[in-house]
Amino acid sequence: MINKEVASVKVALKGVKNGMTFMLGGFGLCGIPENAISELVKLDVRDVTCISNNAGVDDFGLGLLLQNKQIKKMISSYVGENDEFERQMLSGELEVELTPQGTLAEKCRAAQAGFPAFYTPAGYGTEVAEGKETREFNGKMYVLEPAFKADFAFVKAWKGDTAGNLIFKGTARNFNPNMCGAATITVAEVEELVPAGTLDPNQIHIPGIFVQRIFQGEKYEKRIEQRTVTPKL
């Protein structure tokens, strides 16, 4: 067994530098790597590019890095719930590359799987396809999209073991599995870290080969963005 466990978030983020490109899992605030984000704020790394479906809210998630003006460029599909984001984008401080959600996921997966690029119909005939190679297959038009290149992927899983194997819970899974192994170094944080051999190999969602460092997060706030309920009868 190859041990991937590191003692703390501090050790897990060793090597993080200004100007790097990071992938961060999560959909809205669901399944975001909360502990890695807090540490990135502490480290005060600057001019970073973040690949993440969303940009958090003003005071949580990637919003914390935005408040601190650490992000140079965001690559996302939807960035709606963040006033500071809007301010920085309109003032030109922040560069934004909006990418269709399925394309964003696949650009991660392509990097993980060793594909340099792929054709997708998403965005054909729109400004997203401007300047990109297009090609017809079976009478339909497709756009060539390159795989992402990133220095670190920060993902969050529910359970993990010291071999780096991961299990996700609920829709906190989202982009996290697609980002594992898609960057030079994948850092996984988990709610519960167990010894190798404890998890059922049949139930592993992401094998440890895609993960370089794993640690148990100190705490998880798991903030809910839109609390919608059916009233009790």
Place this chain on the structure above:
Amino acid sequence: MALSKQEIAQRIAKELQDKWYVNLGIGIPTLVANYIPEGIEVEFQSENGLLGMGPFPIEGTEDADLINAGKQTVTVLDGGSIFDSSTSFSMIRGKHVQLTVLGAMEVAQNGDIANWKIPGKMVKGMGGAMDLVASAENIIVAMMHTNKRGESKILKECSLPLTGVGCVTKVVTNLAVLEVKNNEFHLLERAPGVTVEEIKAATEGTLIVNGDIPEMDI
């Protein structure tokens, strides 16, 4: 009477067919789930990675790890499943989802749709809409026929940046049900009490009216 948003959703629900997997967008489309016709089985797909999406949770049982694409807390029904984003869009791109219902700012008679960007205003992003419209074979748009200034949103050509080209098959508005084919809008049904003349006046695109147009049954 023009339809309310609930009634638009109610009319679209009549398009659902047995054994269909359906993706509902944010806004009016979400309401479609409240009006599933009796005797059919459908499953709702949420592109953040959930199939078999259920209603909002009973107060006190909400789970931060279980949300829909609108970031609202939801539930998962028996037989439901959870998966990653890439798998989710494999379902969409691979045409395993039979129907997509989404909102729009503009629809054109060639099937083009614009629903993600107004130049000069804050751009929030396209989310999964571009993937959905580029892939689905059956796309129903739920929208108001005109904007707040009374101008038609059913156009010859979209004026806003496009989300997808030549993809919309049907439009259900507060005034009418329209089929999009042969570079024309074909009037299929009128909202109860709304005349063909009123629909014509509210439609900028080419509108084909063939014979007597029935009122919607809702």
